[in-house]
Amino acid sequence: MSQVRVRFAPSPTGFFHIGSARTALFNWLYARHTGGTFILRIEDTDKERNSEEFLNVIYGSLNWLGMNWDEGPKIGGAFGPYRQSERGHIYAEYLEKLKAAGRTYEKDGAIWFKLLGDRHEVFDEHRKKTVTKVKVAASVIDDQIRGRVERVEDEDFVIVRSDGNPVFHFVNVVDDIAMQITHVIRGADHLPNTSKHVELFKAFGVPMPTFAHIPLILKENGPGKMSKRDQGALIEEYQKRGFLPEALMNFLCLLGWNPGDDREKMPIVDVIRLFDLPGVNQSDARFDAKKLAHMNMTYLLELPAEGFVARAKEFFQKQPTGAAALADENYFREVMLLAQPKIKGFEELPAYTGYFFTEDFSIDAKVREKVMGKGEPKVRLAELIELIKTADLSSDAGIEEALKTLAASKGLGFGDYQSVARLAVSGTNVGPSITGMFRVLGRERVLARLGRLVAG
RNA sequence: GUCCCCAUCGUCUAGCCCGGUUAGGACACCACCCUUUCACGGUGGGCACCGGGGUUCGAAUCCCCGUGGGGACGCCA
Numbered sequence A: 001m002s003q004v005r006v007r008f009a010p011s012p013t014g015f016f017h018i019g020s021a022r023t024a025l026f027n028w029l030y031a032r033h034t035g036g037t038f039i040l041r042i043e044d045t046d047k048e049r050n051s052e053e054f055l056n057v058i059y060g061s062l063n064w065l066g067m068n069w070d071e072g073p074k075i076g077g078a079f080g081p082y083r084q085s086e087r088g089h090i091y092a093e094y095l096e097k098l099k100a101a102g103r104t105y106e107k108d109g110a111i112w113f114k115l116l117g118d119r120h121e122v123f124d125e126h127r128k129k130t131v132t133k134v135k136v137a138a139s140v141i142d143d144q145i146r147g148r149v150e151r152v153e154d155e156d157f158v159i160v161r162s163d164g165n166p167v168f169h170f171v172n173v174v175d176d177i178a179m180q181i182t183h184v185i186r187g188a189d190h191l192p193n194t195s196k197h198v199e200l201f202k203a204f205g206v207p208m209p210t211f212a213h214i215p216l217i218l219k220e221n222g223p224g225k226m227s228k229r230d231q232g233a234l235i236e237e238y239q240k241r242g243f244l245p246e247a248l249m250n251f252l253c254l255l256g257w258n259p260g261d262d263r264e265k266m267p268i269v270d271v272i273r274l275f276d277l278p279g280v281n282q283s284d285a286r287f288d289a290k291k292l293a294h295m296n297m298t299y300l301l302e303l304p305a306e307g308f309v310a311r312a313k314e315f316f317q318k319q320p321t322g323a324a325a326l327a328d329e330n331y332f333r334e335v336m337l338l339a340q341p342k343i344k345g346f347e348e349l350p351a352y353t354g355y356f357f358t359e360d361f362s363i364d365a366k367v368r369e370k371v372m373g374k375g376e377p378k379v380r381l382a383e384l385i386e387l388i389k390t391a392d393l394s395s396d397a398g399i400e401e402a403l404k405t406l407a408a409s410k411g412l413g414f415g416d417y418q419s420v421a422r423l424a425v426s427g428t429n430v431g432p433s434i435t436g437m438f439r440v441l442g443r444e445r446v447l448a449r450l451g452r453l454v455a456g
Numbered sequence B: 001g002u003c004c005c006c007a008u009c010g011u012c013u014a015g016c017c018c019g020g021u022u023a024g025g026a027c028a029c030c031a032c033c034c035u036u037u038c039a040c041g042g043u044g045g046g047c048a049c050c051g052g053g054g055u056u057c058g059a060a061u062c063c064c065c066g067u068g069g070g071g072a073c074g075c076c077a
Helices: A018-034 A052-065 A088-100 A168-178 A188-204 A235-240 A245-253 A268-274 A289-301 A305-317 A329-339 A346-356 A365-372 A377-390 A396-409 A414-426 A434-455
Strands: A005-008 A037-040 A104-107 A110-113 A119-124 A129-134 A139-143 A147-151 A157-160 A183-187 A210-214
Touching (some): A005 A018, A005 A183, A088 A104, A088 A168, A088 A188, A110 A188, A139 A188, A139 A210, A147 A188, A157 A168, A168 A188, A188 A210, A245 A289, A305 A329, A329 A346, A377 A396, A377 A434, A396 A414, A396 A434
Parallel strands (some): A005 A037
């Protein structure tokens, strides 16, 4: 049995797209599942649109998501180079084979691939021009996901541009042959191209790889496939927003594939064990930001405390308010642990914990109006101040006990103190437990804030 | 317009291949419970087999036709 060799072949012409990430993922999963080789090949034949910046985005995103390649740029391999811009000599060699076989001709300075069959001219209404059709048998694609697909490729096509640069269809097939690719796993948008590729494989007289065209990811709202301009389309964005890569990966796995039972959250090693091409769905999947957010939350919730703090620190280091938040490492840690069970993603952290790190936090006007307009808030605050002055703030349980005792002594409930205390120390009515906030903020900050609200 | 692909709750999907299920799960939504806020969690609820024809005792499941959605029709990839 031959070793599986798959490739992910992005072109560095734009930011790394979520659809590309999933194509990479399915290739990577298949390689890992079969013990095969995952190859990264850069398709940079379009000199106009390539950029080094985008190349680094590809490397960075794959690394962030944890998809390591076995052969490719930076690490090399037996079939290199892995950037098409460096493989000119190989394409020249293969072009000679096609020329020798009489399968090419020149027209308008470009080199065309010649199909075999009777020719006739036809006016194409859609393209508003006369084209030469060739009578050929349908190309048969035996697809691991779609089954047998037939398509008639009935027009010659350019394989080398007039500027001498080879075209995608040609280099893609040549490299798949030269790199001994066994399985071509790519987006379904390539299905109509595949007949061209089939004809090229046949012209080279080599066996065809196995094809697997995976469904596309559709826009969350509106028609069409996810495009680079859509909200949530770029991998870099998730990285910036502090999503956990393992959560994104898990979510991506489930877009078009499932383990066959009701499991959704599952470690990648389980996905690797269960993943197979025939298990991939045929229909396109719509992107769902809320489901991703939920997945991220479930991963966040089960992160060990130190892991959560470490990742939160990484996240804050990239935020404008990061320096202030990280000034006291131990304090930062305590605040983060208060927030961990409450948030869906790191991106909520700056707003959710901001008041811990500055005395200059904003007070929600509506909440203030509501809380201060009811009962005797200033009396409650004064009582709280007296309590906090001497209370033991070292444990949540102790603080809770003290608060309850105070409330009971005045014939009131915990809630009568909570809302006003919350407003004073955080400026809002949502957040971690009030006892946790008191404990972490400490006597000095709490007293100052309670006092300010009384005065204000 | 031509060609190709697809079609189960609003969304991701199980079931389809090998016809017989109260059509299952998850996200979202609603209600209730838990609760010192907000979340988490728990319980319950509403929500789907695109339409029409076949085949069959019986169709989400097999076939055909519609319709709808998606993709491709570049000297882009």
